[in-house]
Amino acid sequence: MAQIFRRSADTWLRLGLLMLLVAVLGGLLVALTLDSTDYRTGRDWVIDQPLPFSHAHHAGQLQIDCRYCHASVESSAMASLPPTETCMTCHSQIWKQSDVLEPLRKSLRDLQPLHWNRVVDLPDYxxxxxxxxxxxxxxxxxxHGQVDRMQLLFKAEPLNMGQCLACHRDPAPHLRPLDQVTNQHWHTDEDRRxxxxxxxxxxxxxxxxxxDCGTCHR
Ligand code: HEC
Ligand code: HEC
Ligand code: HEC
Ligand code: HEC
Ligand code: HEC
Structure with missing residues (x-):
């Protein structure tokens, strides 16, 4: 019987299959690494805001307690963002002519809250x-990391399911006295465990x- 394919076709076929395999495995590897990287979790990303509010300045240098602006953080599911009035307790006097604060004054004139873009945002489920x-x-x-050193706020921790679970399995070394929860520089010489x-x-x-899955997925 006459040969339909030349002898070399066999070699080309094998080579082709091998290259396909390499491509598939390579793609899988890239997908797997990207899945757990900062690209996927949005870590260390800085997000545009209506005005350049600095936590480093307000929470760091001026040492305003987190709860002054995130008032419901101890009582509710949401920490909440401050209304314009909270900023105006100081900025009706300090820097009141400055251009950077114009969006703040406009918000007060129009009775429209500032629209801050969310930095840390879990999926709805x-x-x-x-x-x-x-x-x-x-x-x-x-x-949230060292927020008091951030000029512009960014997501410092992945806050993915792995991080939630790691602490939920063994929270002890992550706990501190209640009156120190907002202290960004709390330190103890005692063994954390x-x-x-x-x-x-x-x-x-x-x-x-x-x-349990139902604790976070209800
Ligand atoms: C156990 C982890 C954890 C701790 C501790 C924590 N946060 Fe959060 N925070 C989150 C997560 C997760 C989100 C995103 C929630 C969402 O998208 O539903 C968030 C969102 C926020 C937000 C924006 C949305 C909102 O809830 O209003 C603010 C502001 C905030 N946190 C401030 C704080 C402050 C201030 C403290 C300390 C007093 C604090 N957080 C402690 C995990 C934490
Ligand atoms: C307890 C007082 C106080 C509150 C409340 C306050 N600020 Fe400030 N803010 C200051 C002071 C003080 C400065 C710095 C003035 C200077 O350096 O000359 C400042 C500076 C600023 C600046 C200039 C850039 C910078 O950080 O140096 C911006 C923008 C700003 N504040 C926005 C806000 C916004 C938005 C709010 C509300 C979420 C707010 N501030 C709430 C006291 C306050
Ligand atoms: C003077 C008011 C003020 C103080 C004090 C303050 N924050 Fe904020 N915080 C804001 C404003 C305004 C935003 C929204 C703009 C932004 O993301 O930078 C915000 C945003 C955040 C967010 C991101 C919320 C999101 O998902 O978009 C976190 C987390 C947060 N603050 C944590 C803290 C912590 C922790 C402290 C104390 C160390 C603190 N803040 C102190 C005003 C304040
Ligand atoms: C650093 C430690 C830590 C991290 C990180 C953490 N948790 Fe928790 N979480 C705890 C502790 C401790 C408790 C138990 C509090 C208690 O029983 O009083 C808890 C309790 C809870 C509860 C139970 C509330 C209830 O109804 O009893 C939920 C829901 C929850 N966490 C969700 C999350 C999610 C979602 C994440 C990740 C985004 C997360 N947690 C990350 C420490 C942590
Ligand atoms: C302590 C909180 C917590 C518990 C407990 C938990 N999850 Fe999650 N889960 C999360 C968070 C936060 C996310 C979203 C963030 C992310 O991408 O990891 C998530 C995401 C998921 C997703 C979507 C994954 C993706 O890549 O889109 C699935 C599926 C899931 N969880 C299943 C489960 C199952 C099944 C269990 C029980 C074995 C469970 N979870 C227990 C916090 C939790």
Missing amino acids: VYFHHGVHVNAGVGCSEC VLGERLMKARHIDTAGLT
Whole structure:
């Protein structure tokens, strides 16, 4: 019988298949790495805002407590963003002519709140509650990083399911005294685990159920 394909076709076929395999594996590898990188989680990204509000200046140098502007962080699911009036307690006097603050004055004139773009935003299918964490002694910096050093705010932690679960499995070393939750420079010489175990007992924190899917997906 006459040969339909030349002998070399076999070699080309093998080479083609090999290249296909390499391409598929390579693609998979790229997808897997991107999935867990900062690109996917939006970490360290700076987002445009209506005016350049600096946490470094206000929370850092001026040492205004987080709760002055994020008033419901201890009581509600949402920390809340400050209304224009909160800024105006100072800026009706300080820097009141400055151009950077014009959006603030416009917001007051038009009775329209400033539209801040969200930096940390979980998908809708995830349930989160600030009050529960803050009242358990989890400091803001555990999840938001050194906010008091950020000129423009960025997402410093991935805050993905892996990070939530890692702490929910073993929260003790992440806890601190309640009056230190907003302190960005809190430090203790005591062993964090020893302190944490004691705080957990005192506050009746039980890890049973904390890693159940239904805790965060309800
Ligand atoms: C256990 C982690 C964790 C801790 C502790 C935490 N946050 Fe958050 N924060 C988050 C997550 C997650 C979101 C995004 C929530 C969402 O999209 O529903 C968020 C969102 C926010 C927001 C914007 C949306 C909102 O809730 O109004 C502000 C402001 C905020 N946090 C401030 C704070 C402050 C201030 C503290 C400390 C007193 C704090 N957070 C402690 C995880 C945390
Ligand atoms: C407790 C007082 C106080 C409050 C409240 C306050 N600021 Fe300020 N702000 C200041 C002071 C003080 C300065 C710095 C003035 C200077 O350096 O000469 C400043 C400076 C600024 C600047 C200039 C850029 C910079 O950071 O140096 C902007 C923009 C600004 N504030 C926006 C806001 C916004 C928006 C709010 C509300 C979310 C707010 N401020 C709330 C006191 C305050
Ligand atoms: C003077 C008011 C003021 C103080 C004090 C302040 N913040 Fe904010 N915060 C804001 C404003 C305004 C925004 C929205 C603009 C932005 O994202 O920078 C914001 C945004 C945030 C966000 C991002 C919310 C989101 O998802 O968009 C976090 C997280 C946050 N603040 C944490 C803190 C922490 C932690 C402290 C204390 C160390 C603090 N803030 C102190 C005014 C304040
Ligand atoms: C650094 C530690 C830490 C991180 C990170 C953390 N949690 Fe928690 N979370 C806790 C602790 C501690 C409790 C238990 C509080 C208690 O029982 O008083 C808790 C409780 C909860 C609860 C239970 C509320 C209830 O109804 O009892 C939810 C929901 C929750 N966390 C969601 C999340 C989500 C979503 C994330 C990630 C975005 C997250 N947590 C990240 C420490 C953490
Ligand atoms: C402590 C909170 C927490 C618990 C418990 C939890 N999740 Fe999640 N889950 C999250 C957060 C936060 C996200 C979204 C952020 C991300 O991309 O990881 C998420 C995302 C997901 C997604 C979407 C993943 C994707 O890549 O789009 C699935 C599916 C999921 N979770 C399933 C589960 C299952 C199944 C369980 C129980 C075994 C569970 N989760 C327990 C916090 C939690």
